[in-house]
Amino acid sequence: MLDALPRGFSMLPSFPGSGRLTTLPGTVMDTLINLLATTWHDIVTTLHRTLASNELAQGGLLLGALGALAATLRTFPGRLWEAFKNRFTLTLDVQGDDHAFPWLAAWLAAQPVGRHLRHLGVVTRFNEHMGGQNLTLGTDRDGDAVHVRLVPLGGQVLLRYRGHWVLARPSRERRDGQDRKFLGYTHALTFRMFASARNVIPQLLQDAYDFTAGRHDGRVEIHVPEYQGWNLAERRAARPLSSLVYDGDVLQRARGDLAAFLADRAWYAEVGIPYRRGYLLHGPPGNGKSSLVAALAGEFGLGVCILNLATPELSDDRLVALLSNLPRRAVILLEDIDAVFHGRAPRTPSVKLSFNGLLNALDGVAAGEDGRVTFMTTNHLEHLDAALIRPGRADVHVFLGNASRAQVAGMLRRFWPDVTEGVVRELAHRVPDGAVSMAAVQEFLLARRGDFDAVQRDWNAWLVSVHKGCPTKLRLLSA
Numbered sequence: 001m002l003d004a005l006p007r008g009f010s011m012l013p014s015f016p017g018s019g020r021l022t023t024l025p026g027t028v029m030d031t032l033i034n035l036l037a038t039t040w041h042d043i044v045t046t047l048h049r050t051l052a053s054n055e056l057a058q059g060g061l062l063l064g065a066l067g068a069l070a071a072t073l074r075t076f077p078g079r080l081w082e083a084f085k086n087r088f089t090l091t092l093d094v095q096g097d098d099h100a101f102p103w104l105a106a107w108l109a110a111q112p113v114g115r116h117l118r119h120l121g122v123v124t125r126f127n128e129h130m131g132g133q134n135l136t137l138g139t140d141r142d143g144d145a146v147h148v149r150l151v152p153l154g155g156q157v158l159l160r161y162r163g164h165w166v167l168a169r170p171s172r173e174r175r176d177g178q179d180r181k182f183l184g185y186t187h188a189l190t191f192r193m194f195a196s197a198r199n200v201i202p203q204l205l206q207d208a209y210d211f212t213a214g215r216h217d218g219r220v221e222i223h224v225p226e227y228q229g230w231n232l233a234e235r236r237a238a239r240p241l242s243s244l245v246y247d248g249d250v251l252q253r254a255r256g257d258l259a260a261f262l263a264d265r266a267w268y269a270e271v272g273i274p275y276r277r278g279y280l281l282h283g284p285p286g287n288g289k290s291s292l293v294a295a296l297a298g299e300f301g302l303g304v305c306i307l308n309l310a311t312p313e314l315s316d317d318r319l320v321a322l323l324s325n326l327p328r329r330a331v332i333l334l335e336d337i338d339a340v341f342h343g344r345a346p347r348t349p350s351v352k353l354s355f356n357g358l359l360n361a362l363d364g365v366a367a368g369e370d371g372r373v374t375f376m377t378t379n380h381l382e383h384l385d386a387a388l389i390r391p392g393r394a395d396v397h398v399f400l401g402n403a404s405r406a407q408v409a410g411m412l413r414r415f416w417p418d419v420t421e422g423v424v425r426e427l428a429h430r431v432p433d434g435a436v437s438m439a440a441v442q443e444f445l446l447a448r449r450g451d452f453d454a455v456q457r458d459w460n461a462w463l464v465s466v467h468k469g470c471p472t473k474l475r476l477l478s479a
């Protein structure tokens, strides 16, 4: 049939316009077809002649064919497995920055087969929920136990869950920023199972959640930003609220307000108000702003996400992502906001965040059902733009000033509960109201821990020394 076609080659006529093949005149079509057929015929004939007369070419072809076959056979099981996986199995992926990750990781580590995971990591700053094997190495200077934990980072195990086979695989990937700067690791968990196991996934999630829920041990989890999510940096023993001494009913009001907010979720939804509350703690340094946040968090079993707004890595977009990605039951703490903006202007060129970006992020959608509790602290209320601290962004303003006499007395009682009330009051009375910070009082008492005579002996000299540069207060003191 091909042989019957005319051979030869002739120049194609040029066609005006955008003529398509179907519009070509019949003779031109014929010429084109003939040309293609002739070329194909020539190729086949040449190949045939070469192979018939050249053993080397024959061998080469055979080797090539065998190579192709071997390659196909080699990849065949993999491709068969891929096809099988796609057809009959399903995958459940959980990324490390997702709230469900610690539940599932802990659940997996607690399964008997979890012990067979072969890629382990050692962590000393860990979340109980990470699961793994806890090792106690000794005690530190304070007598607190020093733990490390072996956590699964890789490998895979096959386990049986509610009558289904599940292949579980923890993994982690290195994350690099610009110029290959190491940013940390991204953790993930993959569960692969037969498609028929789809209906046990909700139960698996429920079991993992139940496994970790209610395990709160009273420690406050401190989170720091990691990329667009949060990383558990530390678990601190919660500070009891009773260990803090504030003036008047400051503490009770702050506690009551937060308690009411946490209990009011349904009401907020009902009246359509975004479920969030902002607290502004202001006053001179060392008077318990950060301590109050930590103590309230411990009291209500909340975590604390500490965010430094001045860091050059914090852009407007990243702040929005971080605020909408808070861990469950965690408050956000923006410390020393006056160090970032003076009015609306950034204090240093390294601050990437814009003032409007901060306002928008604070106004953004509250994170999930948990709502959002924001604490801002500042030593200089007067440096802050009114827009930042208006109700809606900072609903409750709490002033924590220097120690009042009542606070000094309270601190003395904490250190020496057995000292008579008369002595405590007399010592406290010598301190002018608002003249020293609570941190300074604490430091003085700590240095004389267990030696009340030294406290009485050094009290006046100490007051004079902390009042250097404050003549009015000194006069009061010596009066």
Ligand SMILES: Nc1ncnc2c1ncn2[C@@H]1O[C@H](COP(=O)(O)OP(=O)(O)OP(=O)(O)O)[C@@H](O)[C@H]1O
Pocket: 243, 244, 245, 246, 284, 285, 286, 287, 288, 289, 290, 291, 292, 377, 378, 379, 438, 439, 440, 442
């Ligand atoms: N009202 C208080 N009651 C008991 N201890 C206090 C009080 N205020 C401060 N302290 C003690 O002083 C130290 C410093 O307190 P904290 O860091 O909370 O102060 P701050 O107001 O946040 O300071 P800054 O403004 O410098 O960040 C803490 O160790 C804390 O125990």
